Amino acid sequence: MNDMYQKVVNVLTERFDIQTSQFREEVSVVVRPAHIVDICRLLRDELGFEMLEDETAVDYWPEESPRFHIIYQIYSYQHNTRICLRVPLNGNAPSLPTIETIYPNANWHEREIWDFFGIHFEGHSDLRRILMPHDWEGYPMRKDYPLGYEEVMFSFNFDEIDGRKPYARD
DSSP, X not given: OOHHHHHHHXXXXXHSOOEEEEEXXXXXXXXXXXXXXXXXXXHHHTTOOOEEEEEEEXXXXXXXXXXXXXXXXXXXXXXXXXXXXXXXEOSXXXXXXXXXXXXXXXXXXXXXHHHHHOOEEEXXXXXXXXXSOTTXXXXXXXXXXXXXXXOXXXXXXXXXXXXXXXXXXX
C-alpha cells in the first residue's frame, strides 16, 4: 500500500467505522450509508480527491443482506491516486444520501442507478428516469427483473420450441 493509500485509510479509520481491503494495489473502503456524505466531503476537502470518476451499483440477489453495493471511484489528480468506496444496502427498497452537493457529476450517475436499480438517493435534486422511457415499470438491471427473452432454436430442440411459440392463426 503506497503512502497516500495509507494516509487515507488512517484518516478514515480514526473518524469512521470502516473496513478496508486491497487488491492489485487499489484500496477499497466499505462504509455505512449514513457516513457516505461525510467521507466524500473529507476526501475532497482534506485529502485532495477532487473527482468522482464513477458511481455504479451491483445487485447480489438472491442475497438480501446486503443485496446491493453502491461503488464510488474517487480520484486525486494531485496524488495520482484512486480510492474505491463501497456502500452495502439491504432489501428491496434501498436508499442512501446523495453526494451531488460534493461531486456535482453524481447527479447523472445517481439518476442512472435509480433508473436501472431502483436505489433511492435522499436529497437528490432531480431523481427521475434518465435512460428508460418515463412510463417504464421496474428496474431492468436488478437480477430478479424478468428477462423476457426468446429461447434459441437448434436442430435438436426445434419442434419443442416451435410448438410453444404463438403464431397468428387464420
